[in-house]
Amino acid sequence: MTTDPSAELERSDPAKSPRRMAALHDFWVRRRRLFWMLHSAWALLTGTAVVIIARERYHLVLWVVLFLVFTWLSTLFFGRGAGAEPAWLPGVDRRRAPPTMAHEVTSYFTRVMYQETLFFLLPFYTYSTVLDSPDVLFLGLLGGLAAFSCIDLVFDRWLRTRPIFGLTFFAVVAFAALNLLLPLVFGLRLRFATPAASLLALAAAVPLAHRTIATPGGRLRLALAAVAFVALPVGFPGLVPPVPLRLQRATFSSSIDQRTLALGSALSSPVSSAVVGPVLVVVVEVFAPSALPAQVVLDWTRDGISLHQSRDIEIVARRSGFRVWDSWRSPTGNIPPGKYEVVLRTQGNRVFGVAKLTVVGP
DSSP: OOOOHHHHHHHTOTTHHHHHHHHHHHHHHHHHHHHHHHHHHHHHHHHHHHHHHHTTOGGGTTHHHHHHHHHHHHHHHHHHHTTOOOTTSTTOOTTTSOOOHHHHHHHHHHHHHHHHHHHHHHHHHHHTOOTTSTTHHHHHHHHHHHHHHTOHHHHHHHHHHOHHHHHHHHHHHHHHHHHHHHHHHHOOOHHHHHHHHHHHHHHHHGGGGTTTSSSHHHHHHHHHHHHHHHHHHHHOGGGSOOTTOEEEEEEEESOEETTTTEESSEEOSSEEHHHHTTEEEEEEEEEOSSOEEEEEEEEEEETTEEEEEOOOEEEEEBTTBEEEEEEEEOTTSSOOSEEEEEEEEETTTEEEEEEEEEEEOO
């Protein structure tokens, strides 16, 4: 049997493997944009599925801890090598060069963890958010971050080239997860859970900041960002929905048995002031998935004008939640016509529900 010397030489050519790698790299570079664009659509689809699956499944919240740990590890690894040049593209600006395969895999894993965590958290924050209250801004932030994390090409590039962005993104996601976990798992009061979540998220983000503190300017920016990150939830807690509390049901009536909280005939909008009489009563059912100490205040308004505020109601929620009630008596006879609202607030002036009733003339 004869052997082709040229074929034997080709098999033993040490430059053949690098050529194969270069060919595979060129193929990936040509197809990379199309692949990640298709994957972005897939990520949005799976994220929507996670939102549906996560509804009412509070027992799955502990998975968020696992997601956060893996996200922290992958972000740490990804950050250490994010500034490296691809070996086959020496001298190319890293902002324009495609990432290495190791970076592609690590970045993909990091993005998936972010996507799953954010889409998982969205239903729980949605339940506790009132659309016309300040906390809707935080829900919008989470929704925006979830959608942005699915735009693979842009999100990947920003993670590789903007370390402060990656650091801030991780801190916000960690804060949102811990703000839900601390009261839900450990029964921590909401007024303590939110600042504790911000401090823990900041502490977890510190090891990821090694690239941002190399210069005095970077250290200053990092310090200012850290102060703002803690000061906002502590100084303005009303911007953060009070998860996991949420209004489940509210019922208006003109009478109540204060011992059993049994209402008379339920009132529905619109209702005549003659039917209501001189007293308007509301019973609110608040859902809480665990034994959670809570403080609730009910604020009454008519046509936007304040009428009455209940006392602070201290209660420890059972797994099924709790009920609270309050009433308002008209000083001028029957309840006057108008649009009545009872706003539920907890510590830090945090709104988590609104009950509404329209009263018309007799």
